Amino acid sequence: MxxxxxxxxxxxxxxxxxxxxxxxxxxxxxxxxxxxxDWFVNLGPSDYPIITQDDFLHVLSFLPRDLNLxxxxxxxxxxxxxxxxxxxxxxxxxxxxxxxxxxxxxxxxxxxxxxxxxxxxxxxxxxxxxxxxxxxxxxxxxxxxxxxxxxxxxxxxxxxxxxxxxxxxxxxxSIINSNLRFVMWDNPPGPEPRNLKKSDFRKMLGSGAAFAGPFLQNDGALDQIDALILHRGKGRVAPGGWCLGGHRFGGDPCQVWGDIDILRPSPAGRRFERLLLRLIPNRLSNSSTPRIHR
Known part of the structure; x- marks a missing residue:
C-alpha cells in the first residue's frame, strides 16, 4: 500500500x-x-497532474539529494x-x-x-x-x-x-523559485489565478510544469489531460509501471499490479525534464551527481 x-x-x-x-x-x-x-508535495483540491506519476518520480530521482532542493x-x-x-x-x-x-x-x-x-x-x-x-x-x-x-x-x-x-x-x-505548477492570471490579475480550460491545453504542456490548476469540477480540460497525457480511463486510476494488465481485453490495465517502485516514464516527461534543467543548471553542474538523462 x-x-x-x-x-x-x-x-x-x-x-x-x-x-x-x-x-x-x-x-x-x-x-x-x-x-x-524525498519530497513533500503540497497541492490544492482543484489542481491536476499534467505529467504521469512515473514521469514525475523518474525525473526527480536524478536530482542530487545532497542539495536538498x-x-x-x-x-x-x-x-x-x-x-x-x-x-x-x-x-x-x-x-x-x-x-x-x-x-x-x-x-x-x-x-x-x-x-x-x-x-x-x-x-x-x-x-x-x-x-x-x-x-x-x-x-x-x-x-x-x-x-x-x-x-x-x-x-x-x-x-x-x-x-x-x-x-x-x-x-x-537550496530554494528554486518555482512550485512546478502552471497557472494563468487575468489581466489585470485578480486575487487568485483564473480557472483553466481546454483552450489553455497547449500552454499547459508547453510550460513543462508537473501540475496545473485551478480547474472547475468535471471540466472538459480534465478529460483532455486524462485521454492524451495520463491515459486514464473513466473511473480508473492513472496507470503506471506497476500495472501488469487486466484479465480481459479492454479491461482495467491496473487490475493486476506488481512492484510499486517500477517506473515506466513516457515522452511527456521530457518537458518536465527540460523545465528543471532551466531552473537549476548551476546547482546541477556543481554537484557530483550526473545530470538528468535517459
Missing amino acids: NVGVVGKADAVNLDGSTPIAAVLHGAAILLRWRDGW NFIEHSSDIGWKEYQRIVQVTVDPGLYLGTKGVLFTGSHKRKQPRAYKFFTGSPWVILSRKFVEFTILGLDNLPRTLLMYFSNTKSSHRGYFQTLACNTRKFSN
Missing part, C-alpha cells in the same frame, strides 16, 4: 492560519509514517501585504474550535520583527525531507518563532515557508 489517509479533515479558513496548520499536520504524519521519501515560489516585495497581513493581528478560531468561525481582526497593529525578513509567494510548495524535518522537529528556534507569529497572520500559508527558508542559512541556497 502506498496511500495513507490522514483522517477526519480539520476546519480550514483560507484567509486565516488554519491552512498552514493543516499542511504542517500532514507533513508531521508523513515523517512518522514512512522513511523512504526546495521548490518554493517567493518574493521579498511584500508591498501592501505588510499592512493588510503581516502587522495586522488576526485570530483564526479554527485553530481552537472544531468549526471555521469568523476571523477576528485586532484593532491595533503590531511591529514588524527585525530579526528576520518577510517573504511571500504561492501557498503550493514542494519541500525536501530535510527541510520538513527542520520545520517539524524543532531543530532550531526559528521555525517555532515564525509559527507563533504566523499563527496570528492573515493568509499565513502564503508566507510561512517562504520566510522560513529564505531566513535559514542552511536552506536559503
